[in-house]
Amino acid sequence: MTQHIGIVACSSEGAALCYRTICAEGADYLGPHGHPEITMHTPPLSEYMEYIDRNDWQGVGELMLKSAEILAGAGADFLICPDNTIHQALHYIEGRAPLPWLHIAEVVVEKAMEKGYRKLGLTGTRWLVNSEVYPDKITARGLDYVRPEPEERDEISRIIMAELTYGRCTPEGLAYFQGVISRLKDRGCDAVILGCTEIPLLINDANSPLPTLDSTRLLARAALMKALTPEKG
Secondary structure: OOOOEEEEOOOHHHHHHHHHHHHHHHHHHHOOOOOOOEEEEOOOHHHHHHHHHOOOHHHHHHHHHHHHHHHHHOOOOEEEOOOOHHHHHHHHHHHHOOOOEEOHHHHHHHHHHHHOOOEEEEEOOHHHHHOOHHHHHHHHOOOEEEOOOHHHHHHHHHHHHHOHHHOOOOHHHHHHHHHHHHHHHHOOOOEEEEOOOOHHHOOOOOOOOOOEEEHHHHHHHHHHHHHOOOOOO
16 A cells, blocks of 8 residues: 655646656556556646735645645645745645645755755745745755855746746756856855756756756655555554
8 A cells, every 4th residue: 555645736847747757756666657646736826926926925825725635635645745935835834734744845955965965056936045945954954055146046036937837948048057056066065956846847967067956856756755655553
């Protein structure tokens, strides 16, 4: 018996990559075409953006909670959210959530510890990079981090929201990301967090100036490992 994964989705491209990763890599453990049961729910991204644009993270949390309740009703055993940005709303509703969550930043930082990285560059939307979602988890483990410069955060955010969330990957967008990551390397970083679940559509270890911590696939793999572990009790 495997546990049933509930996906609290926000943006389609990141959620789809997470879902596909669980399904594809599940076969390594469960045989051809095998993977744990998965249910996903998402309101339109536009509903999330209405709250985000108003800086209303309580409202973002309520949308997450609504998805969590729907997934609990569908029989999920635990929850993941393949969206880094809205994790800053999780603390508003975690105590009311009907199921436990895997926290994307905890999963990523755990992998950084395993790899022996010490100073992490942080990329993602400007809301994510300006937040403490990753810094809190990074410093709690004794690691260091670097945020891109403010103008870099704005352009990265534009590329994510105007291109990657629509599944569009351009040479110009790739070159910009590579430039930012190169500058993070110059500032002493030994790895870069791909802290938006769409960034792995564009950046990977083969084209990045630094080793990557792919938040999308790392969360998917952590969910898969948890699902393969029978519940106690």
